[in-house]
Amino acid sequence: MFVVRVQYEVFDAGAEVAKLTESRTDVGAVTTFIGLVRDFNERPDVQALTLEHYPGMTEHQLDLIANQAAERWPLLGVSIIHRVGRLAPGDPIVFVAVASAHRQDGFEACHFIMDYLKTKAPFWKKEHTASGDYWVSSRSSDQQAAERWEIEHD
Amino acid sequence: MTQFTHLDAKGQAHMVDVSAKAITSRTATASASVRMNLATLELILSGGHAKGDVLATARIAGIQAAKRTPDLIPLCHPLMLSKVSVELTPDASLPGIRIQATCKLSGQTGVEMEALTAASVAALTLYDMCKAVDKTMLIGDLRVLEKRGGKSGDWCAEDSALHQNSVLSPSLPDSSLSDSALQVRFFAELREQLKQDEIAVSLKELELAGYPFTVAGLCQWLSQHQQELAPILNRAGLMVAVNHKMVDQTAVIQSGDEVAFFPPVTGG
Numbered sequence: 001m002f003v004v005r006v007q008y009e010v011f012d013a014g015a016e017v018a019k020l021t022e023s024r025t026d027v028g029a030v031t032t033f034i035g036l037v038r039d040f041n042e043r044p045d046v047q048a049l050t051l052e053h054y055p056g057m058t059e060h061q062l063d064l065i066a067n068q069a070a071e072r073w074p075l076l077g078v079s080i081i082h083r084v085g086r087l088a089p090g091d092p093i094v095f096v097a098v099a100s101a102h103r104q105d106g107f108e109a110c111h112f113i114m115d116y117l118k119t120k121a122p123f124w125k126k127e128h129t130a131s132g133d134y135w136v137s138s139r140s141s142d143q144q145a146a147e148r149w150e151i152e153h154d
Numbered sequence: 155m156t157q158f159t160h161l162d163a164k165g166q167a168h169m170v171d172v173s174a175k176a177i178t179s180r181t182a183t184a185s186a187s188v189r190m191n192l193a194t195l196e197l198i199l200s201g202g203h204a205k206g207d208v209l210a211t212a213r214i215a216g217i218q219a220a221k222r223t224p225d226l227i228p229l230c231h232p233l234m235l236s237k238v239s240v241e242l243t244p245d246a247s248l249p250g251i252r253i254q255a256t257c258k259l260s261g262q263t264g265v266e267m268e269a270l271t272a273a274s275v276a277a278l279t280l281y282d283m284c285k286a287v288d289k290t291m292l293i294g295d296l297r298v299l300e301k302r303g304g305k306s307g308d309w310c311a312e313d314s315a316l317h318q319n320s321v322l323s324p325s326l327p328d329s330s331l332s333d334s335a336l337q338v339r340f341f342a343e344l345r346e347q348l349k350q351d352e353i354a355v356s357l358k359e360l361e362l363a364g365y366p367f368t369v370a371g372l373c374q375w376l377s378q379h380q381q382e383l384a385p386i387l388n389r390a391g392l393m394v395a396v397n398h399k400m401v402d403q404t405a406v407i408q409s410g411d412e413v414a415f416f417p418p419v420t421g422g
Binding site for chain 2 (some may be wrong): 002003006007008009011035052053054055057060061084085093112114117118119120121122123125135136137138
């Protein structure tokens with residue numbers, strides 16, 4: 001029911017969604033999120049970015065996040081795929097899909113997974129721009145978004 | 155004591171005359187390993203590598219190399235090999251690829267140099283195929299595992315290790331870490347600032363210096379011991395993981411643990 005992958009190559013969102021619903025008729029909603037590389041971030045003219053991760057721990061953390069989501073909402077399937085290596089603006093970078101009986105659970109779980117992934121999965125981005133390379137700083141807004149789920153849960 | 159056969163009475167290098175030796179069936183097996191990032195191994199296994207099938211290419215390279223051994227090793231006899239096999243086995247515990255090469259012939263001299271050459275070149279080819287995604291790969295464990303036939307008879311690394319009480323073992327454990335060692339890793343910006351991704355820390359030293367076996371104790375000892383680490387370990391938002399689990403400064407550490415320090419994460 002959980003698919004967690006870290007890979008260099010591009011993912012096929014359609015095929016991943018198809019896997020979640022294959023040979024079952026109890027899924028009423030598949031909610032997906034796809035993150036792409038922007039050409040502007042801390043500086044304009046981002047030419048590329050390089051994603052580093054912590055092999056072993058990354059998969060462990062993503063699996064943990066998927067399990068936490070399944071504890072909070074009645075889910076029928078979760079896929080989390082994150083790319084690493086060098087990516088160009090416009091490239092897909094992360095894929096999250098949640099299968100559930102009803103849309104509300106799917107929307108919330110998908111949102112939760114992305115908020116947790118942003119603050120708890122060991123990935124780091126280095127941006128390459130015309131004016132030089134730099135490691136991307138974390139945002140306090142991402143931290144606050146993740147903390148929101150902890151408050152609501154209590 | 156056994157003499158070097160490639161040196162004559164005057165100590166000069168020469169090729170051994172094997173004309174009078176009996177023709178017997180001889181086999182030799184050698185091994186090597188290539189350690190790499192887990193992501194590199196995954197890329198090889200998924201078949202997603204830009205250069206194509208990495209393992210098949212390395213296997214063919216190893217077989218070709220065995221046939222060219224006398225061109226490379228000065229005093230090696232040219233041999234009519236009757237069989238060369240190269241096996242590559244992915245091993246997530248390295249993580250990396252284990253290589254085993256076996257050479258066979260009916261002849262008058264042994265084939266361990268051919269097996270070693272095959273294993274070496276298969277390892278070098280793996281490096282060549284994957285260097286674009288991982289420059290930190292480590293080639294190691296190159297050795298003869300077994301030798302059969304010929305005047306000196308059968309020989310096996312495992313038996314030999316037992317008899318001589320040698321520290322060698324056929325499946326070499328992670329030799330960089332002793333019992334009381336911690337593996338300390340750094341990622342992303344921290345790794346770049348330090349210009350290294352990993353250090354080994356002895357818990358005995360920590361104990362002798364009176365620091366507690368916690369993440370906080372380790373940070374204090376490291377800052378004291380290696381000054382360039384102090385600003386890194388004191389940076390705002392520093393994250394710590396022990397054995398792949400996110401922890402805080404109070405977490406207890408013990409020998410064999412993998413402790414990782416990294417900046418706030420920025421994926422997604």
